[in-house]
Amino acid sequence: MESVERNDTLNPLTRELPQRVSDRIRDIVGERGILTDPADTAPYLSDWRGAYKGKAALVVRPASTAEVSGVLALCHQEGIPVVTQGGNTGLCGGSMPDASGRQIVLSLNRLNRIRNIDAANDTLVAEAGCILADVQNAAREVGRLFPLSMGSEGSCTIGGNLATNAGGIAVLRYGNMRDLTLGIEVVLPDGRIWDGLRGLRKDNTGYDLKHLFIGSEGSLGVITAAVLKLYPLPTEKAVAFAALPSPEAAIELFKHLRSLCGPRLTGFELMSRMSLDFVLRHMAGCTDPMAEPHPWYLLIELTDSSPTANLRELIETGLMGPLEDGQVLDAVIAADEAQAAALWKLREGISEAQNFEGPSIKHDISVPVSSIPGFIDKASAALSNEIPGIRLVCYGHVGDGNLHFNLSKPPDSENADFRAQAGRIGRVVYDVVAQFTGSISAEHGLGQSKRQDIVRYKSDLELELMRSIKGLLDPKAIMNPGKVLPD
Numbered sequence: 025m026e027s028v029e030r031n032d033t034l035n036p037l038t039r040e041l042p043q044r045v046s047d048r049i050r051d052i053v054g055e056r057g058i059l060t061d062p063a064d065t066a067p068y069l070s071d072w073r074g075a076y077k078g079k080a081a082l083v084v085r086p087a088s089t090a091e092v093s094g095v096l097a098l099c100h101q102e103g104i105p106v107v108t109q110g111g112n113t114g115l116c117g118g119s120m121p122d123a124s125g126r127q128i129v130l131s132l133n134r135l136n137r138i139r140n141i142d143a144a145n146d147t148l149v150a151e152a153g154c155i156l157a158d159v160q161n162a163a164r165e166v167g168r169l170f171p172l173s174m175g176s177e178g179s180c181t182i183g184g185n186l187a188t189n190a191g192g193i194a195v196l197r198y199g200n201m202r203d204l205t206l207g208i209e210v211v212l213p214d215g216r217i218w219d220g221l222r223g224l225r226k227d228n229t230g231y232d233l234k235h236l237f238i239g240s241e242g243s244l245g246v247i248t249a250a251v252l253k254l255y256p257l258p259t260e261k262a263v264a265f266a267a268l269p270s271p272e273a274a275i276e277l278f279k280h281l282r283s284l285c286g287p288r289l290t291g292f293e294l295m296s297r298m299s300l301d302f303v304l305r306h307m308a309g310c311t312d313p314m315a316e317p318h319p320w321y322l323l324i325e326l327t328d329s330s331p332t333a334n335l336r337e338l339i340e341t342g343l344m345g346p347l348e349d350g351q352v353l354d355a356v357i358a359a360d361e362a363q364a365a366a367l368w369k370l371r372e373g374i375s376e377a378q379n380f381e382g383p384s385i386k387h388d389i390s391v392p393v394s395s396i397p398g399f400i401d402k403a404s405a406a407l408s409n410e411i412p413g414i415r416l417v418c419y420g421h422v423g424d425g426n427l428h429f430n431l432s433k434p435p436d437s438e439n440a441d442f443r444a445q446a447g448r449i450g451r452v453v454y455d456v457v458a459q460f461t462g463s464i465s466a467e468h469g470l471g472q473s474k475r476q477d478i479v480r481y482k483s484d485l486e487l488e489l490m491r492s493i494k495g496l497l498d499p500k501a502i503m504n505p506g507k508v509l510p511d
C-alpha cells in the first residue's frame with residue numbers, strides 16, 4: 025500500500041484508508057456524501073448481473089462538480105485509485121472496484137440536475153448522474169426527443185452512457201452517444217475542471233477533446249455534465265414483429281426496408297428462437313405473438329414526426345413482397361401503443377431472462393452488416409464444435425452490425441466449469457470476429473472482461489497510442505486501474 029503512511033491511523037471501517045484521508049473526503053462531500061454501512065455500500069459493490077464483485081475503501085457520492093474536483097485532487101495527491109460509477113448497469117465489470125479494498129467508488133448518482141434546455145438550439149445540458157429515462161422525459165416535456173434508448177434506461181446514467189459510448193435500439197437512425205453529444209465537462213485526475221460544455225454543431229478549433237473522454241470508461245477522468253442533442257418528437261410509430269427462416273433473410277429485408285423507408289427505419293433488432301424461448305419462459309406477461317415457432321425474428325420500428333406519414337401502410341407494403349416470396353414467414357403489426365410495448369418487451373427482456381438460465385458469457389461484437397449471416401454461421405459452428413450442448417442466445421442491433429452473441433451453459437454442466445471456460449470461448453468467437461474485420465466490443469466497452477483480449481486484435485501502434493494518452497492524462501494511473509488497457 026504505497027499511499028498509506030506508517031503512522032497513520034487506518035479508517036476502522038475499511039482498514040485500507042488512513043483516517044486522515046477519509047476525514048478530508050468527508051469535509052469535501054459532507055456526511056451525506058459518504059457511505060460506510062455495508063448495507064448501504066452493497067449495491068455499489070456488485071454489478072447488475074452479479075457477475076462482478078469488489079470491495080471499496082469508501083463509497084463517495086459528491087453532489088457537485090466542485091466536490092468531484094476536490095475528491096480527485098486529494099486522491100491524486102495521495103495516490104488513491106478511483107472507480108467512477110453511474111447506474112452500475114455496465115456489462116463488462118468497468119464500474120466495479122477490485123478485491124483489494126484500496127479503491128474508492130465515486131458514485132455520481134447525486135450529481136443529477138438538468139442544468140438547462142435550449143429548445144431553439146435543440147440541446148439539453150444534463151449532469152452525469154441523471155438517469156437516462158429522466159433525460160428522455162425532460163426532453164419530452166418540451167416536445168423534443170432525446171433518442172438514446174436501451175433496456176437499462178431506468179437505471180443507467182448519462183455519465184455511464186458517455187463513458188461507454190452507449191448504443192442501444194435507435195442507433196440506426198440517431199447514432200450512438202458520441203453522435204448525440206456536443207460538449208462535456210470533465211474533472212481531470214488531478215482535480216482540474218475542463219469546461220467543454222459547448223452547444224455547437226460546428227467547431228473546428230483543433231483536436232476534439234470530448235471524444236477522448238467519451239468511451240474511455242472512467243480511465244481518463246470523470247465526466248460531470250454534457251450538452252446533449254435533441255430531435256423532433258416522433259408523432260407516428262409503427263412496430264412489427266416478423267418471423268424469418270435465416271439471418272440471410274433478415275439482411276435482405278434490411279436492405280429492402282432501408283430503401284423503402286429511408287431514415288424512418290429506426291429500430292431493426294434480430295433475435296433467435298432460443299432468445300425468445302428464454303423470454304417466454306422467464307418474463308412475466310410475455311406471450312408468443314405467433315401460432316408456431318420460427319428460427320429467427322425481427323423487431324422492426326418505423327418513426328416519423330410528420331402527421332401524414334402513414335407508417336402502418338408503409339410497413340405493410342414493406343412486408344408484403346417478402347411474405348409472398350417466403351423471405352418472411354409470418355408477421356404481426358402492433359395495433360396500438362400497448363401492443364407495441366408488448367412486442368418490445370420480447371426483445372428487451374432477453375438480457376434479464378438469460379440470467380435465469382445460469383451463468384452467461386457475453387460477447388458484444390460488430391461486423392459489417394453484410395457479414396452478419398456469415399459470422400453467425402461460422403461462430404455457431406466453431407462453438408458447437410468446442411462445447412457440445414452450449415446454448416447460443418444470439419440477438420441484437422443487427423441494423424448496426426451489432427450482435428449480442430451471448431452463451432448460456434449446457435443445461436447439465438456445472439456453473440463454475442462453464443465460467444472457467446470464458447477466456448477460451450471468447451477466443452473462439454473473437455477469432456471469427458477478426459476474420460470479418462469486426463470489433464470485439466460494439467457498445468458495452470472493454471471494462472475488465474475484455475481488456476486483455478484487445479492485445480490480440482489491436483495493432484501494437486494502436487495500443488501504444490492508447491497507453492500514451494492514458495499516461496498523459498492520468499500519470500499516476502489512479503483512474504479505474506485494471507480496466508480498458510491491458511496489463
Ligand code: FAD
Nearest residue numbers: 110111112113114118175181183184185187191192242247
Ligand atoms: P456504469 O455501469 O456505472 O459504468 C460503466 C462504465 O462507465 C464504468 O467503466 C465506469 O467507471 C464509467 N463511468 C460511469 N460514469 C462515469 C462518469 N460520469 N465519468 C467517467 N466514467 C464513468 N448498453 C448499450 O450500449 N446498449 C444497450 O442496448 C444496452 N442494453 C442493456 C440492457 C440491460 C438490461 C443492461 C443491464 C445493460 C445494458 N447495456 C446496454 C449496458 C449499460 O446499461 C450501458 O453500458 C450504460 O451506458 C452504462 O451506464 P451506467 O450509468 O450504468 O454506467
Ligand code: MLT
Nearest residue numbers: 115175372375386428430
Ligand atoms: C441489449 O441490447 O439487450 C444488451 O445490450 C445486451 C446484453 O445484455 O447482452
Ligand code: ZN
Nearest residue numbers: 192421428467
Ligand atoms: Zn445492446
